Amino acid sequence: MKIGLLAYHAVCNFGAMLQLLSTYMFLKNHGHEPVIINWLAKDLEDYYSQNTPKSQIENQLKLRLQLWRETALCRTIKDVANVIANEHIDAVIIGSDAVAQHHPLFERIVFPCRSIVAVNSVTSDVVFPNPFWGLWTNYLDKPVPVALMSAASQDSKYKFIPKHLRKQMKECVMSYCYASVRDEDTQKMFSYITDGQCCPPVTPDPVFAFNQNAASLLPSKADIMKRYGLSDNYLLVSFKNDKRSMVSQTWLNELQNIATQHGVQCVSLPFSTSRSAGELDKEIGLPLSPVDWYALLKYSCGYIGNNMHPIVVCIHNAVPFFSFDNYGTKHANGLFCDSSTSKIRHILKVADLLDCRVASNSLFRHTPTPSHVFDKLQTFDRDKCVSFAQAYLKKYNEMMVTIFERIGCDSH
Secondary structure (H helix, E strand, O other): OEEEEEOOOOOOOHHHHHHHHHHHHHHHHOOOEEEEOOEOOHHHHHHHHHHOOHHHHHHHHHHHHHHOOEOOOEOOHHHHHHHHHHOOOOEEEEEEEOOOOOOOHHHHEEEEEOOEEEEOOOOHHHOOOOHHHOHHHHHOOOOOOEEEEEEOOOOOOHHHOOHHHHHHHHHHHHHOOEEEEOOHHHHHHHHHHOOOOOOOOEOOOHHHHHHHHHHHHOOOHHHHHHHHOOOOOEEEEEOOOOOOOOOOHHHHHHHHHHHHHOOOEEEEOOOOOOOOOOOOOEEOOOOOOHHHHHHHHHOOOEEEEOOOHHHHHHHHOOOOEEEEEOOOEEEOOOOEEEHHHOHHHHHHHHHOOHHHEEEOOOOOOOOOOHHHHHHHHHOOOHHHHHHHHHHHHHHHHHHHHHHHHHHOOOOO
């Protein structure tokens, strides 16, 4: 079958590209013809152009051209329908990643000071309607099955969505031949907007199957160490330049001293849009290939920092980690954060690894000491991690078999 994939394929985000690459390779390995539906909203493209080094944008574009095939560029919902028809695509898989977002107006109201009320602007990919909700099916002469895979709502405050929009979103969700979500908060959102008629299963991010699906693309540890000038035992550190996410330079200095005493090299790992906050003796810069980024984590002796996909890569490869969790639903103009909705917290709760995490997205957070964090890496329960990773890989494969059945293709 010719299967269209619709996700965040063109944004400069390591995890977004890797999860899609994992799915692409899974389909290819099973004898199907995957094609990336090249929907890129102009405002989203502009956002990354303004916030990402040009060298990184060029690097990821080059990699996209090497690794997969994309359709003609789509800017609108109708454009997506046209490429599906013109390419004779048999079925579409939407996701994984944050493809089920809607951040209502009420959620975006902020108070910069006592006398001013402002509304945060957002790009069109995070508000309904957009192509991630499958609305292009209305423009197809010949219907195609649509599966939504491991979708996430990215802390959307769904209870503030107006009733008329909830009705439209419900119609979209109920039209899918298959739907699953990546975390419990998104599961609750789907149940809410469909009046309890759809409570989709929680399924793994495709990066949990990257070694299975795309191992042939990975460089060796020797290649990575030589390319980036790394010692055999290196610890990756990655903090956003945000006072609610980062740690102090004093904290980093103490961590580096402790690591050095244990024969471990501390290395600063960048985000796809910027360098990691703070200074360490060794820093990896941009541009950086998402595949190399994955390999750097896979071969490391540990990871400390923000974001979800580094944690997913670590769990998948039984690499010790400590998460400074920067997700959750913000309240009181951002002063407080409900971390119970965090996608990182969900994964670590299921994996029984919550002791490897601290909620960091609050002005009133408690920052653990560097010695405490380093001790957590040293005493990391690899056996528990391996057991969970194997179970989640099995769950991923079961999900893919079900998707194949629902869209009408052979899974062998």
